[in-house]
Amino acid sequence: MHNSSTSWGWLSKSYHWVIALLILVIVPVGFVMTATYQFKIDPANVVGARMETIHVWLSRIHQTAGLVVLMLVTLRLGWRLSSPGPGVPATLAAYQRVLAKLNHAFLYALLFAIPLSGWAAMSAFGEAPTYFFWLEGLPNLVPKVALTAQYGYSFYAGIHRYGIYTGGALLSLHIIAALWHQFVVKDSVLRRMWPLAN
Numbered sequence: 001m002h003n004s005s006t007s008w009g010w011l012s013k014s015y016h017w018v019i020a021l022l023i024l025v026i027v028p029v030g031f032v033m034t035a036t037y038q039f040k041i042d043p044a045n046v047v048g049a050r051m052e053t054i055h056v057w058l059s060r061i062h063q064t065a066g067l068v069v070l071m072l073v074t075l076r077l078g079w080r081l082s083s084p085g086p087g088v089p090a091t092l093a094a095y096q097r098v099l100a101k102l103n104h105a106f107l108y109a110l111l112f113a114i115p116l117s118g119w120a121a122m123s124a125f126g127e128a129p130t131y132f133f134w135l136e137g138l139p140n141l142v143p144k145v146a147l148t149a150q151y152g153y154s155f156y157a158g159i160h161r162y163g164i165y166t167g168g169a170l171l172s173l174h175i176i177a178a179l180w181h182q183f184v185v186k187d188s189v190l191r192r193m194w195p196l197a198n
């Protein structure tokens with residue numbers, strides 16, 4: 001279960017891959033959810049009413065999975081601090097080690113900032129519940145304010161959206177780095193995070 005100086009334990013691996021799988025679901029659902037909202041609010045659109053049900057279900061899936069990521073990343077970081085991982089390989093150049101650590105730190109920061117800003121956007125909007133499994137209406141993270149207010153829906157939705165774009169760029173670098181370790185450097189970096197490998 002514990003991490004060692006050569007590999008990640010099963011708990012850290014589970015956190016990493018469960019969160020990665022959840023994000024694989026959350027992101028496309030998020031884009032489709034936003035698109036169904038555009039249909040729903042267009043009065044000229046005859047499918048608007050049917051879109052309402054679809055939009056609510058996509059929102060329920062998106063928000064529930066996003067809040068589960070928020071809980072898992074909190075546990076994951078706690079575990080990471082109490083059981084240190086193998087660390088960035090000493091064979092890398094100093095600048096590469098710094099880049100790897102920075103990228104991981106920003107990914108962690110975004111795993112908090114993205115769901116929190118989504119929850120804050122729903123709270124500021126205040127006209128629709130925040131969903132969590134069967135629950136409708138989690139406590140508000142920020143007060144409900146008018147749509148036109150400075151720190152209203154658009155402000156938090158903007159953080160959410162730019163967080164996603166930044167996350168997409170950092171994640172691409174992260175995946176390229178993992179493949180580079182595996183196929184170019186041929187070290188143990190990908191293997192030690194791989195689900196069933198030692």
Ligand code: HEM
Binds near residue numbers: 063069130
């Ligand atoms: C790791 C967690 C999350 C990820 C990766 C994520 C990702 C996304 C994506 C890709 C979109 C579509 C963006 C667009 O159309 O411009 C979106 C939209 C949205 N998400 Fe999330 N989301 C997460 C968590 C949450 C949570 C927990 C909530 C609320 C409780 C939430 C609320 C929203 C809202 C309100 C929008 C519409 C924003 C807009 O108007 O542009 N999200 N999200």
Ligand code: HEM
Binds near residue numbers: 080085104107174178
């Ligand atoms: C949404 C998807 C992902 C997120 C948010 C994510 C995030 C992270 C973070 C924050 C770490 C640092 C762990 C720590 O030091 O505590 C990490 C490690 C790692 N990730 Fe990902 N990751 C994702 C997907 C992937 C994918 C698709 C791959 C493989 C292609 C991958 C390969 C790795 C490897 C090999 C490590 C270990 C690095 C090391 O031992 O130094 N990750 N990931």
